[in-house]
Amino acid sequence: MKKNNYYWDFILVGAGLWNSIIAWYLRQYKPKLNILLIELNSSISKDHIWSFHQHDISSSQHIFIKPLITYSWPSYQVKFPKFNRQIFSGYYSICSKHLNSCLKQNLGNNNFLFNNKTIEIITPTSICLNNREIINANCIIDGRGLKDFQFKGVYQIFLGQQWYLSSPHGLNIPIIMDATINQKKDEYRFIYTLPLTPNSLMIEDTRYTKKSFLTPDMLKNSIHYIQEYAFKNKWKLVKIEREEVGCIPIPFKNKKIIKFKKIVCVGLRANLFHVTTGYSLPIAIQLAENIAKYSTTTTQINFIFLLKLVKKFIIKHQKKQRFFYLLNRLFFLSNPRSHLDIMQYFYSLPEKTISNFYANKLSLFDKIRIFSGKPPISLFQALHTIFFKFIK
Ligand SMILES: Cc1cc2nc3c(=O)[nH]c(=O)nc-3n(C[C@H](O)[C@H](O)[C@H](O)COP(=O)(O)OP(=O)(O)OC[C@H]3O[C@@H](n4cnc5c(N)ncnc54)[C@H](O)[C@@H]3O)c2cc1C
Incomplete structure (x- = not known):
């Protein structure tokens, strides 16, 4: 084993949504903290867009994360067979690429470990990499995403395509749910559209279904739905700029035991998400703020204290769910x-x-x-x- 005597204040394992937000908050609240962010992939959580509503977070939280926001709109709309409605509440999106570059600027390149080094063992205050190197910290935060999530429920599955159009689409605000499309008998389906630039649209086919992934037939059908939807709206699609496919669990019941193993876990790893929408960005911001505030009250980060803080947060969250x-x-x-x-x-x-x-x-x-x-x-x-x- 190669033992490294250097102690980080925090090692954040998994540079997905949660640990990225936590790193951002920690850095803003206490710039001198030494934070190491470790990710399996070559960048932050693949290529993703995460959105949230204006009232999901407080106005002070809005100020804090403003630099991370890639797109914002003053309102959004929904469409149903019986009515269309504009809802006058802001809507915001953060792109993983933008989040990645904000963090790199803020943390510095030495605070990232990307790619090629897999983590073999995690303890509350150290990790062991596959090259047998041990890295220590006052606290490890495990944000490695979903693991063996067994539950009774359904799934929200998506195919999102970001399209470049030959002429402006004319849409000024997102349509977060257009359910005027054909519904199948065993799923609830809608199209979600974000106008990113005058000529660029993110069009997402979303379904609540019992299937946990898009079968090749479903994928074909989703592509067809998106193209048909664009055609109906007279949007002339030219080129796909980005694509995201995903699946979010929508459980019917709380998992009884959260297995912590004394390690601070966050995000999907800790069952922290809105169980009906599947979203978690606002919850991540809230916990990141709590952790960052704690870090300003102490000269040395104590993982036991943080474990208690996070457990309390999870229990409160579960009650609300x-x-x-x-x-x-x-x-x-x-x-x-x-x-x-x-x-x-x-x-x-x-x-x-x-x-x-x-x-x-x-x-x-x-x-x-x-x-x-x-x-x-x-x-x-x-x-x-x-x-x-x-x-x-
Ligand atoms: C298509 C889609 C659209 C969504 N849209 C929204 C939205 O608009 N708003 C919203 O709030 N939520 C949205 N969600 C949900 C949101 O993505 C999740 O709630 C969120 O990503 C959970 O964050 P996390 O940090 O727990 O996990 P993740 O973001 O999944 O991050 C986990 C990270 O850990 C890394 N990792 C895994 N194992 C290791 C390892 N051994 N070593 C190092 N790194 C590792 C992974 O590569 C990954 O980067 C969406 C989800 C999908 C699938």
């Missing part, structure tokens, strides 16, 4: 023919309830609102779904 697990069960175990009606009903609710839903901040009043009025599922259907279908 209970209502979303219930919504997932109601939505996905109900008759698939009512999926569109449920979504349409949801987007007819007041803007405040919609933004609280995305922000993980539903009040009791919002929850009552979601189930009052004329929801497309009757109380009887809901109880049947919760108690019988789920227990089966």
Whole structure:
């Protein structure tokens, strides 16, 4: 073993969304911290766009992450067979390439270990690489993404294509859900479109389905949907600039035990995501802020303290998710023919309830609102779904 006597303050394992945000926050709050970011791939989390809503984070958090934001829009729209609606809340996106370059500028090249060195062992305060080199830190943060996530639920699967158009598309704000497309009986499907530049659009075919990946037939069908959608909107597609395929779990129930093994875990590794939308960027910002604030209160980072802080955060997060697990069960175990009606009903609710839903901040009043009025599922259907279908 090659033992290295140098101690980093933090080693962040996995330069995905969460550890990148944590590195950014730590650097902003305490520039003198020594942070090492280790990634399996050659850059940050492949080629990705992560979006969030204005009210998902506080105004001070907006100021902090402003340099990371690649695209922003003052509002967004949704489209359903019965109505189109513009929602007057900002929408923002961060591109992994931009995040990568911001971090490199901020941390310096010596703080990155990319590629070719796989991690063999992780302990709370050290890692062992495949060349048998040991690197020490006051605290290791494991953000290596999903691992053997076994759950009861469905998946959100995507094919997103960023297209260059021969003429301007004329779209000024994102369409985060266009559900006017043909629906199949066993999935809920919509198109998500982000106008990136006047001639460039990100068009994503999104489905909530029982399948965890796009089969070749589904992929072909998604490409066809995207092209048909562009044609319908008179967008002349010229060249694909970027493509992303992905899958997010949408669970019906909380996993009982989070196995920590005394290592600080974050992000998907720690089950930290909004269980209905599958998104996690705003939650990452919140935890990154908590960790960074802690780092300013001490001269030496203590992993035991951080472990407690992160565990507390996870438990609080899981409590907030209970209502979303219930919504997932109601939505996905109900008759698939009512999926569109449920979504349409949801987007007819007041803007405040919609933004609280995305922000993980539903009040009791919002929850009552979601189930009052004329929801497309009757109380009887809901109880049947919760108690019988789920227990089966
Ligand atoms: C198509 C798609 C679109 C999405 N859009 C959004 C969105 O708009 N907004 C949003 O909030 N969320 C979105 N999500 C969800 C979001 O991507 C995840 O919640 C988020 O990436 C989780 O972050 P993470 O850091 O836990 O994991 P990841 O971002 O997956 O990062 C894990 C990193 O660890 C690295 N790694 C793995 N093993 C090792 C190892 N042994 N050594 C070193 N490195 C390792 C991986 O290469 C990876 O870079 C989307 C997901 C998909 C699939």
